Amino acid sequence: MKNSMQRRVLGILIAGFVVIFVINGFYSLKLLNSIRQNYRTSETSARALLAATINLKNEALKKFVEDYTVWDEMIKYIHSPDEVFARDNFILSSEIFKADYCLVFNENGNSVFAYNSLSSDHLNLKDYFDDMPSLFSKKPLIRFYLYHHGYVVEFFGGSIHPSLDTLRKSPPYGYFFVGKKWDYEFIEELKEITGLSFIPVTDTLKFDKRAQKIAFFLPLKGDIDTTPVVWLSASKTDSILNKLERSYLTQLTVVLLLCFIFLLLVIFLSLRWFVKPMRILKEALQNETDVTDNQRIMNVAEYNQIATLITTKAEQKKELNLTNKLYFNLLSLFPAPVVVTGKDFRIKLCNEKTIQLFKKTSDELTNEYFKDIFPEEVRETINHELKWLKFEKKGRNFEIQWVEQNGSKVYFEISSAVLKNEQGDIEEVIFSLFNQTALKLQYEALNEALKKAEESDQLKTSFLMSMSHELRTPLNVIIGLSSVCNKETSTEEMLEYAEIIKNSGLQLSGIIDDLFDVSLIESGNLRIENRKINIRDIFSDIGGIIRAEMQLMKKEHIRLSIPETAEDVEIFSDPIRVKQVLINLLKNALKFTEEGSVEAGYYLQNEKECVFYIKDSGIGIEKESQDKIFQKFWQAQETAGKSNRGAGLGLYISYHLAKLLNGNLWIESEKGIGSTFYFSVPLYKINNDKKLMTDLSESTNGLKGKKILLAEDEDFNFMLVRHLLKKHECEVVRATNGKEALDIFNKDSGFDAIIMDLRMPVMGGYEAIKEIRKTNTSIPIIALTAMVISGSREEVLDCGADEFIEKPFNPEILVERLKELIK
Numbered sequence: 001m002k003n004s005m006q007r008r009v010l011g012i013l014i015a016g017f018v019v020i021f022v023i024n025g026f027y028s029l030k031l032l033n034s035i036r037q038n039y040r041t042s043e044t045s046a047r048a049l050l051a052a053t054i055n056l057k058n059e060a061l062k063k064f065v066e067d068y069t070v071w072d073e074m075i076k077y078i079h080s081p082d083e084v085f086a087r088d089n090f091i092l093s094s095e096i097f098k099a100d101y102c103l104v105f106n107e108n109g110n111s112v113f114a115y116n117s118l119s120s121d122h123l124n125l126k127d128y129f130d131d132m133p134s135l136f137s138k139k140p141l142i143r144f145y146l147y148h149h150g151y152v153v154e155f156f157g158g159s160i161h162p163s164l165d166t167l168r169k170s171p172p173y174g175y176f177f178v179g180k181k182w183d184y185e186f187i188e189e190l191k192e193i194t195g196l197s198f199i200p201v202t203d204t205l206k207f208d209k210r211a212q213k214i215a216f217f218l219p220l221k222g223d224i225d226t227t228p229v230v231w232l233s234a235s236k237t238d239s240i241l242n243k244l245e246r247s248y249l250t251q252l253t254v255v256l257l258l259c260f261i262f263l264l265l266v267i268f269l270s271l272r273w274f275v276k277p278m279r280i281l282k283e284a285l286q287n288e289t290d291v292t293d294n295q296r297i298m299n300v301a302e303y304n305q306i307a308t309l310i311t312t313k314a315e316q317k318k319e320l321n322l323t324n325k326l327y328f329n330l331l332s333l334f335p336a337p338v339v340v341t342g343k344d345f346r347i348k349l350c351n352e353k354t355i356q357l358f359k360k361t362s363d364e365l366t367n368e369y370f371k372d373i374f375p376e377e378v379r380e381t382i383n384h385e386l387k388w389l390k391f392e393k394k395g396r397n398f399e400i401q402w403v404e405q406n407g408s409k410v411y412f413e414i415s416s417a418v419l420k421n422e423q424g425d426i427e428e429v430i431f432s433l434f435n436q437t438a439l440k441l442q443y444e445a446l447n448e449a450l451k452k453a454e455e456s457d458q459l460k461t462s463f464l465m466s467m468s469h470e471l472r473t474p475l476n477v478i479i480g481l482s483s484v485c486n487k488e489t490s491t492e493e494m495l496e497y498a499e500i501i502k503n504s505g506l507q508l509s510g511i512i513d514d515l516f517d518v519s520l521i522e523s524g525n526l527r528i529e530n531r532k533i534n535i536r537d538i539f540s541d542i543g544g545i546i547r548a549e550m551q552l553m554k555k556e557h558i559r560l561s562i563p564e565t566a567e568d569v570e571i572f573s574d575p576i577r578v579k580q581v582l583i584n585l586l587k588n589a590l591k592f593t594e595e596g597s598v599e600a601g602y603y604l605q606n607e608k609e610c611v612f613y614i615k616d617s618g619i620g621i622e623k624e625s626q627d628k629i630f631q632k633f634w635q636a637q638e639t640a641g642k643s644n645r646g647a648g649l650g651l652y653i654s655y656h657l658a659k660l661l662n663g664n665l666w667i668e669s670e671k672g673i674g675s676t677f678y679f680s681v682p683l684y685k686i687n688n689d690k691k692l693m694t695d696l697s698e699s700t701n702g703l704k705g706k707k708i709l710l711a712e713d714e715d716f717n718f719m720l721v722r723h724l725l726k727k728h729e730c731e732v733v734r735a736t737n738g739k740e741a742l743d744i745f746n747k748d749s750g751f752d753a754i755i756m757d758l759r760m761p762v763m764g765g766y767e768a769i770k771e772i773r774k775t776n777t778s779i780p781i782i783a784l785t786a787m788v789i790s791g792s793r794e795e796v797l798d799c800g801a802d803e804f805i806e807k808p809f810n811p812e813i814l815v816e817r818l819k820e821l822i823k
Contacts, residue, residue, distance in 0.1 A: 783803070
C-alpha cells in the first residue's frame, strides 16, 4: 500500500509539473513566434526601403536616357559623329548625372561613342550582348545589371528615335546607354539612407540569419534578365528585438528553475509527511499494539496531513496559474487597456489588458457595445460622452468611476481618438483606459489633509475667501459691462458702464499690486531708493489721487483736509513708497468713515524725524485689536459689510514699508470715536525760505502746448495715452517701435518729453533710451512697462530713463510725473 500510494502521489506531482511545463512551453513558443514575426515584418520593410532607395538614387539616369533618345540631334550625331557635341552633351552630362559609363551605338549595334569615367576599367557591352537590337525587341527603354570585376553596374538604355516620335514606334536610329558603377561611395550612401549593411554576392547559400539581425537577399534583376544577375546580402541589427528575446529567455529559465525547485520541495515534504504516519501504522500493526488507540491517533494525523496536502497543492496550483497569467500579461506591448470600435461603437479589437480588466475572453468582448462592457452605473455617462464624440467627430477625454463588489471605488480616465475616412466621417474609434484609482486616492488624501490644514488656519481661509470675492467682483463687472457696452446703443448708459469698468479695473489692479508688494516684502526683494524729497510735493501728488478715490468710493460728503501749503521741509526717503503708505492710510480712513472728516498732516518730532498723521472720525478700533491690525489678512469685524470688504493687506504692506524706510507706523484709536495713524520718516532739512504750494487745480494746464514723443506699438495703449495728453492740450507724435522713435527724435529736436514703452518690435525701449542718451542727456524720459519684477525699476533707471511707471497705470500719476519732469 505504501509504494502504491507513493507512486500515485509522485505520478500526480510529475503530471502536474508536465502540464505546467507544456502550458508554459506553448505560450513560450507563441511569444517566440510573435518575435520572429516582428523580425519578418522588419525585414519586409527594410527590403522595400532598400529597393525604393535604389530606384530613387538612379532615377536621374533613367531621365537622362529618356530625354536623349527622342532627340533629333542624337540622330545627326550617329550619322556624323562630332567630338565637340560628344564632349558638351555626353561627357558633361555624364559628370552632372554622376554616370560612370555613356555608350552610343548605331542601328546595327556598332559603337559610335564610348565614355568611361573609370580609366582603369574597360567595359564593353558587346562582350555581354551580341545582338544589340534584340535587347529592345519588347521595350524601347530598358534597365539591366552587370556584375563586372566584382562590382555591380546598373545600366539604363533606350532606342533612339526622332523628337516627334515620343511613343518610339518608328525603327530605331541607334541605341544609347548610361551606366552607374556601384562603387564604395554609392554603397555607403545607400547604407546611410537605409541603415542597412549589405554587399553584392553571387552565392546565396551563405545566408547570415542570426537571431539578433534582420537579414535578407534582394535580387538585382533587370528588364532583360531571366534570373538575378547579382544579389544584395543585406542585414541590420535590431537591438530592441534582441534584448526582448534575451529578456524573455532569461525570465523563462528562471520560471522553469523555480518550478523545478518547487517540485523537489513538494516531493520532499510529501514523502516526509506521508511515509512517517504509514510507518507508524505499519509498526503498530506488526507489534500488535492497541490498534484502536493507534488507529484513532493515526486516523487524525493521516487525514490532517492528507487534507493539508490537498489544500496546499490546490492553492499552490492556483497561485502558479495566476503567476503564469500575470507573467504573460506583463509581456504585452501596451501598458494600458486599449479597445478599437467601429463607428457604431461595437468592439472590433482589444488587447490582453482589456481582457484582464473585464475578465472576458476576446471572443466574448468582440462585437459588444463599448459601454456595455462597463458596470451599469457608468453606462449612461459613457453613452453621453459617445454621443458628443459622434457629434463633434473628434476624440474626447472623460473620467468614470464605479464601486466594486468589495466596496472599493475604481476610477478610470478614458481617452479616445477617431479615425476618419476621406469624407471626414468616423470609421473607427480607439479608446485607451487609464486606471486613476491610486492617483484619485492620493488626491482625496491630499484634500483631506488640506481640509485639516484649513481648519487649523482660519485666518488664511478667511483671506482666501476675501481675495476670491475681491478679485472676482471687479472682474465680473469688467466682463459683464464690456459685453453690455458692445450691445447697448444709449450713449449715456455706455459712458456710465465705461466708468464702472474703469473703476473696477483700477480696483482689480490695486489688489494685484498689493499681492505683488506682499510677495516682494516676504521674499526680501523689495528695494528702497532713498533720496531727498519735499513734503509739499508729496501732498501735492497724493491730493488729486485721494479726491479721485473719494468719487470712486462715493464719499464726497466726507470733509477731506490735506495741507495745500506747507513748510519747505525735505525728508530723506523713497518718494514712491512714502506716497504709497500715505495713500493706503488715507484710503483706509475713508473706508471706515461714513460721516465726519478725514485729516492728513505732519509735524517735526525732532531734528532727525518727520511724523505724518492721518486722522479720521470713523468707527475706531478697540484696544485688544490694535496689536493685530498690522498683521497680514487681518480685518475688523465691522468690515463684514460689502462696502468695507478688502484683502486685508494695506496696513500690513504699509507697516513693513515704514520699517524699510527706517521709520515706524503706529495707531491711537478709541472705539466709536475714530483713529489716528502716525508714520515717521527720517528728516533731511528745513529750508528757511518758505513758499506756498501751488494748488492742484492751478496746475491743470501745466502741459499745455508741450510736444510729446509717444513710443507705443499697441494701438489701444496709444489711444489711451494720446487721449489723456490731448485733454491737457499736448501735441502727441507716435512711434510704433524703438527704431522709429529714435529716427523721429534725431530728425526733430523740439520734443519736451518722451514716453517709451519697453517691449516693442524691431527695437525695444531699453535700446532706444540708451541710444537717445548718447546724444541728449536732458530730455525727460518716462518708461512704461508691465514687466514688474524684482530689479526691473533699477534696470530701467540705469539705462537712462528718468521715471518708471508700471502698467496698468493711474492716468493722474502719469500726468503728474510728466509735469514734474518737464518743470
